[in-house]
Structures are given as structure tokens and as C-alpha cells.
Amino acid sequence: MTDRIPSQDRATQDRATTGRASAAPGAAEDRTAQERPGGVSRRALLGTAGATGLVLGAAGGGVGYALAPEGSGAPTEALSQLGARRAMFHVKHQPGITTPLQAKGHLLAFDLLAGKGRREAANLLRRWSGTAGRLMAGEAVAADGHDTGVALDAGPASLTVTFGFGHSFFSRTGLEKQRPEALAPLPQFSSDHLDAKRGNGDLWVQIGADDALVAFHALRALQKDARGTARVRWQMNGFNRSPGATASPRTARNLMGQLDGTGNPKESDKDFAQRVFVGAGDGPEWMANGSYVVMRRIRMLLDEWEGLGLAEQEKVIGRRKSTGAPLTGGGERTEPELDATDKAGDLVIPLNAHARITRPDQNGGAAMLRRPFSYHDGIDADGVPDAGLLFLCWQADPLRGFVPVQRKLDRGDALSEYIRHEASGLYAVPGGAGKGEYVGQGLLEG
Numbered sequence: 001m002t003d004r005i006p007s008q009d010r011a012t013q014d015r016a017t018t019g020r021a022s023a024a025p026g027a028a029e030d031r032t033a034q035e036r037p038g039g040v041s042r043r044a045l046l047g048t049a050g051a052t053g054l055v056l057g058a059a060g061g062g063v064g065y066a067l068a069p070e071g072s073g074a075p076t077e078a079l080s081q082l083g084a085r086r087a088m089f090h091v092k093h094q095p096g097i098t099t100p101l102q103a104k105g106h107l108l109a110f111d112l113l114a115g116k117g118r119r120e121a122a123n124l125l126r127r128w129s130g131t132a133g134r135l136m137a138g139e140a141v142a143a144d145g146h147d148t149g150v151a152l153d154a155g156p157a158s159l160t161v162t163f164g165f166g167h168s169f170f171s172r173t174g175l176e177k178q179r180p181e182a183l184a185p186l187p188q189f190s191s192d193h194l195d196a197k198r199g200n201g202d203l204w205v206q207i208g209a210d211d212a213l214v215a216f217h218a219l220r221a222l223q224k225d226a227r228g229t230a231r232v233r234w235q236m237n238g239f240n241r242s243p244g245a246t247a248s249p250r251t252a253r254n255l256m257g258q259l260d261g262t263g264n265p266k267e268s269d270k271d272f273a274q275r276v277f278v279g280a281g282d283g284p285e286w287m288a289n290g291s292y293v294v295m296r297r298i299r300m301l302l303d304e305w306e307g308l309g310l311a312e313q314e315k316v317i318g319r320r321k322s323t324g325a326p327l328t329g330g331g332e333r334t335e336p337e338l339d340a341t342d343k344a345g346d347l348v349i350p351l352n353a354h355a356r357i358t359r360p361d362q363n364g365g366a367a368m369l370r371r372p373f374s375y376h377d378g379i380d381a382d383g384v385p386d387a388g389l390l391f392l393c394w395q396a397d398p399l400r401g402f403v404p405v406q407r408k409l410d411r412g413d414a415l416s417e418y419i420r421h422e423a424s425g426l427y428a429v430p431g432g433a434g435k436g437e438y439v440g441q442g443l444l445e446g
């Protein structure tokens with residue numbers, strides 16, 4: 001099959017538009033972690049150009065497209081840039097960690113069925129890895145070409161699938177000796193209102209894509225792979241702003257309207273890998289190049305929040321809502337002046353402002369990479385929106401990331417009046433699978 005492939009990825013386009021590249025997920029988007037869709041498959045050839053408004057060619061000469069091979073039966077339309085974007089599966093760190101935020105996300109936990117252990121779990125991870133690799137390449141669900149057709153007209157659309165192991169997985173599979181210390185259950189926090197049925201679980205799966213049908217397609221395929229081995233314990237669905245919705249790439253906004261992700265560590269920081277990924281020799285060998293993800297389903301008490309005036313809202317965070325700039329001035333990337341006072345002698349950025357007390361320099365260096373999805377599940381029985389943040393943060397060790405910062409927030413965060421933590425999970429996410437390998441092979445066959 002001879003395919004033409006996109007010759008300009010979005011990182012290039014973004015640089016052309018903004019004159020700079022940024023790195024962290026949720027911030028202005030950089031697609032360097034992703035690759036152009038090489039080896040474009042039948043499904044990836046089906047075109048959606050123009051449907052998204054991100055028409056190919058709009059970004060300048062050489063913007064690519066994929067053509068259907070003669071006789072393939074596929075339309076000869078070009079794929080849109082958004083549809084054609086592809087993240088790689090066989091990489092050092094699993095996809096979905098530093099990948100720019102996608103527009104649609106599904107989070108799921110599975111529990112192994114009674115009587116299923118290490119062998120069945122290994123077979124499941126092998127099946128899951130095969131499916132994820134094919135779908136992320138824009139191929140059919142099954143190696144023999146069988147597919148439900150749900151995502152037939154789209155390319156991979158930046159699909160990523162990420163797999164993790166919960167604390168309970170290790171006792172279910174007789175692998176207690178391989179359980180990392182870092183996976184010890186999170187402490188209880190005084191502000192927790194946790195629903196145990198929507199937390200933890202043996203296995204964790206994160207799906208992200210810039211197209212809702214592509215994400216759903218992957219979700220169904222992975223659920224089917226699990227049949228007879230594991231059942232879904234909980235599922236949560238989230239979203240982010242669609243790529244291309246803003247004139248130029250911007251930090252994501254959450255459902256409170258704030259720019260959320262500004263202070264994230266950047267891939268270009270010299271200590272980025274050390275903060276986010278497990279080094280060789282730090283814990284069990286099978287976790288080398290992996291990471292730990294903390295998931296918190298955090299309800300936003302939107303009626304109360306939206307009742308606050310803008311100035312009050314900005315004091316809660318310590319940043320301007322419109323630009324994300326610190327209250328002491330400048331732009332989104334300006335360092336806040338934490339000691340600055342106003343005419344009355346009060347701190348401009350209050351002592352309990354969320355963006356002050358979460359800073360690494362206020363927490364002994366503790367840092368994490370936040371990569372959330374927003375969620376909205378309608379109105380609950382009290383008539384209150386069930387909406388908020390599927391807070392996901394990535395770190396090399398939760399005791400040097402989420403835990404100390406959440407302890408601090410628990411003691412006095414101005415934001416705590418407007419949010420409620422309703423579910424929680426911590427998962428060990430191994431490094432990426434090499435070619436011909438599956439995720440978690442080092443654990444399950446080690």
C-alpha cells in the first residue's frame with residue numbers, strides 16, 4: 001500500500017501560528033510526542049477533511065493528506081489534520097501521560113472475575129495492548145479486519161489508551177512481592193466524601209481522543225476484550241475543549257472558567273522526567289519508565305461558585321480568570337509576587353489562595369503533572385449539577401507529589417468550599433510496551 005502521509009503535524013502548525021512551542025498537556029499544545037500517521041491503514045484513509053474546520057492545506061504548503069489506495073473501496077477524500085493525528089503505542093512511556101489533552105476521555109476500572117488470576121490477567125493485557133496498538137494506528141479492532149464500524153470514517157484522532165494496576169491487583173494475582181511501596185493506599189483527607197464503588201479497582205484504563213466516536217469505539221473494544229476475565233467496576237466520561245476551538249492553542253479551561261494547567265512541569269524542564277517517571281532502580285524493575293496516577297473525581301459546587309463575584313473568584317485561586325496571570329500582574333507565565341501587599345497592607349495573593357499553596361516551593365518541592373478531563377453527568381436528585389473535574393495527576397512517587405499537596409489543601413484551601421472529592425484511585429502505570437510486547441509484561445511474566 002502506498003500512502004501519502006501528512007507532512008506537517010500540529011506542533012509545526014502551532015509554532016507557525018504562535019511562534020513558540022509549549023510542552024505540558026493542557027497548555028498550548030505540542031504534538032511532538034506524537035507522530036505523523038505513517039503506514040496509514042484503511043480506516044485512516046477515510047476522509048473527514050473540512051468537517052472540523054481544520055481543513056488541510058489551511059496551515060500552509062505541504063500540509064498532508066492521506067489518499068486511499070486504488071481499489072481499496074475507500075473514499076479518496078483526505079483526512080482532516082485532526083483525524084489524521086496519531087499517537088504512538090510502542091513508546092518508552094505509555095501514551096496519554098504527556099500527550100496533549102484530548103477533547104474526549106473515558107476512565108474505567110476493572111476487577112478480575114472470581115477465579116481469574118495472573119495467567120488470565122496476562123492474556124487480557126496482551127489482548128488489550130494489541131487492540132490499543134491497532135486502534136491508535138487507525139486500524140480495525142481485530143487483526144482480521146473485524147470491526148463494529150463506529151469509527152469508520154475517522155482516523156486515529158490522537159487516540160491514546162493507557163493501562164494501570166491498582167493495589168488490589170497484586171493480591172488477586174499472587175504478585176504481592178511485586179507491589180510497589182508507592183502504591184500504598186492514599187491517606188484519608190478530612191474533606192473526603194468518597195464513594196468506594198467509584199474508586200480503586202484491579203485494573204485502570206484511560207482512553208483519550210479528539211473525536212467522541214473514536215473514543216467510544218476504543219471503549220467498546222476494550223470492554224469486549226475483558227469479557228470472561230474482568231468486569232467494569234466503574235466508568236467515568238470526561239471532556240476538554242476541542243483542538244482548534246481557540247484562535248491559537250491555549251491552556252485548557254475547567255468548568256469554573258479558570259485556566260487550569262499553567263503551573264504544570266514542562267517536558268523541557270531538566271527535572272521533568274525525574275518528577276513524573278519512575279527511574280530504573282526506584283522500586284520494582286517492572287515499573288521503570290512508568291508513573292503513578294492519582295485519580296480524584298472532584299465535584300464542583302457550581303451554584304455556590306457562580307454566585308461569587310469575579311474579584312472573589314480570583315482571590316480564591318490567586319490568578320486572573322481571563323488570562324491566568326497572577327493577581328500581582330503580568331501574563332499567564334509571569335511569576336507571582338507572593339509577598340506583595342495592597343494599600344491596606346493585605347497580601348494581594350491571599351495566604352489560602354489555591355495557586356499559592358499548591359506551588360512546589362510551598363510543599364518541599366512536591367510536584368505533579370496534572371492532566372484532567374472535565375465531566376458533566378446531568379443534574380442529581382437534589383437538582384444540583386453533577387459536574388466537575390476528573391483530576392488526574394502523574395508523578396514518580398505520590399508521596400512526593402499528590403499526597404503532601406493534598407494534605408496542605410486539606411488544611412486550608414480557599415477553593416475547598418467550592419469543591420467536593422467524591423471518588424479516588426491510585427494506579428501504577430508501567431512503562432510503554434516495546435514492539436511485540438504488551439503493557440505490564442515485565443510484571444506478569446517477570
Ligand SMILES: C=CC1=C(C)c2cc3[nH]c(cc4nc(cc5[nH]c(cc1n2)c(C)c5CCC(=O)O)C(CCC(=O)O)=C4C)c(C)c3C=C
Pocket residue numbers: 254256258259260261262263264296298299300317319354355358359360367368388389391402405406409419
Ligand atoms: C492535590 C492536588 C491538587 C488538587 C486536588 C487540585 C484541584 C483543583 N485545582 C483547580 C484549579 C486550579 N489549580 C491550579 C494550580 C494547581 N493546582 C495544583 C494541585 C491540585 N489542584 C497544583 C500543583 C497547581 C500548580 C501550582 C503551581 O505550580 O503554580 C490553578 C492555577 C493555574 C494552574 O497552575 O494550573 C487552578 C485554576 C480546581 C478547579 C481543582 C478541583 C476541582
Ligand SMILES: [Fe+2]
Pocket residue numbers: 354358
Ligand atoms: Fe489545582
